[in-house]
Amino acid sequence: MIDSPSILCRASNVVCERNQRTLFSDLSFRLERGQILHLKGPNGSGKTTLLRILAGLFIDYDGEIEWQKDHGLIYAGHQYAVQGQLTPLENISFILSLQGIAVARDEIYRALADFGLEDTRFSLCRELSEGQRKRVTLCRLKLIKQSVWLLDEPYSALDEAGAALLSRLCEQHLKDGGGLVMTSHQAIPIAHSIHTLELQPCF
């Protein structure tokens, strides 16, 4: 049980093995409100797995992960969860409805416009470019309010303007007292102190 209200998540001695290989062992860290945790490490060091463990998608690990009572999660993984046969609007309102949130169509259109997608309003997502689909998936960061964001390589496939936009959203989220865990191979362009968690491959 987490006693301090400023801590969103505390992980102690997390061990994970996959395919007879230890990805990480005795990993301990915590995530506080207004904090970025940058998961770093070479390919195959288990960054995505750790993120999936935090999201609750991967349960085959040892150790303890505690959460603040009223925490909510947004998980944006490698896969965009953008269905090609639907328009951006339909995709976003579906993701929102999965979270039990109903948002007015105009508000979604505004979020899409912020992400530079106003011209693609009536096109199907399979006609969009990789970067545009990434923008569609990131739109939910603007529309859903949750205290913890788990982002897997959020800057990949984004152009400069998209990256700047994402950074602004993250900064606002941190200012509002949210927590952020992200993997990224590049330095994170967010004007905020960044805590780095280095994952070393162990053999």
Next chain:
Amino acid sequence: MFLSVLNRELRIAARSPGEWLQPLCFLLIVMTLFPLGIGPSPELLAMLAPALIWITALMAVLLSVDRLFRDDFEDGTLEQLVLSSGPVWLNSLAKVGAHWLFTGLPIVCLSPFLCIMMNLSSQWMPKIALSLLLGTPILSLLAALGGALTVGLRQGSALLPVIIMPLMIPVLILATQAIASPASGHAYFLWLGALLSFSLTFLPLAIAASLKVAVSR
């Protein structure tokens, strides 16, 4: 939430007609080939017809189910479905419902036409249609369970019929018996209905559990 999943599935299906027309075309083609293969004996054809219609319908449902969860698995929607705030079984049920609306229901609607093709007199039509109406939702649910179990596997589509076919056999037996038995067919229809309510109650839970396993690979 149930409705929004259903709505999404129906939209996707409406925009990719090839996906759901394929099993129906398969059904029609096979049913056209039977009279040609069996030969010009109307009596023999009429005798075999209920079983042939049912077996072909079963194959058509199997054929259609491979993609049911695969697209969502590959594009990450399944992860979001599992992480959603609502119960996963309800969302799975919505997906199965949409699948039935685009495969089972058309088969039911086509069944009078199939009866004509197989030289069955019109008194058979309601029985066959009713057996399909009660039976195809069970087939959809079972096939969805197979789809959910194999979605995470690379060679899953080869495994699917092997897993699911044995589970479909009771449905086939009950349905063909219900059609074949003259007066006491009622009991078989009741059994079929019981099987349907049983499947509707428990299979969504099994599908949800399988999807969770598939996602947390």
